[in-house]
Amino acid sequence: MIASRSGSPKCTIDIVQSKARINIRLEFWEIDERNKKGETLWMEDKIQEALTSFSEATKLEPDNAVALYKEGAALISLDRYSEGLEIIQKAIILKPRDAVGFVRKASQQ
Numbered sequence: 001m002i003a004s005r006s007g008s009p010k011c012t013i014d015i016v017q018s019k020a021r022i023n024i025r026l027e028f029w030e031i032d033e034r035n036k037k038g039e040t041l042w043m044e045d046k047i048q049e050a051l052t053s054f055s056e057a058t059k060l061e062p063d064n065a066v067a068l069y070k071e072g073a074a075l076i077s078l079d080r081y082s083e084g085l086e087i088i089q090k091a092i093i094l095k096p097r098d099a100v101g102f103v104r105k106a107s108q109q
Contacts, residue, residue: 031057035067038074047077058087065095 038053051074057067068091075084092098 031060031064031067034060035070038070042074047074050074051078063094065091065098068094069098 034053034057038050038057041047041050041053051071054067054071054074058064058071061067068087072084072087072091075081075087077084
């Protein structure tokens with residue numbers, strides 16, 4: 001354990017925990033921003049670019065079911081069905097209660 005200048009290990013732990021909270025918040029913000037950017041690109045019919053944005057979100061948080069669903073839907077829209085379905089299945093495993101919604105949305109793409 002590294003002590004602060006005052007020699008207090010608790011102070012150091014508090015600083016480390018604060019930095020961890022900031023990093024987690026930044027990561028969630030980045031995921032949200034990538035998903036929003038992907039949605040905007042999707043609406044502009046720039047599916048390949050939207051896929052890139054959604055893929056960046058899933059790299060930041062591989063267990064984010066919403067980001068996985070969006071990545072899978074983009075792949076399906078690009079006629080990459082097996083890849084898209086595989087990713088949507090991961091989303092369904094992570095959030096089984098949302099499975100019907102994921103499937104309905106994917107079928108409307």
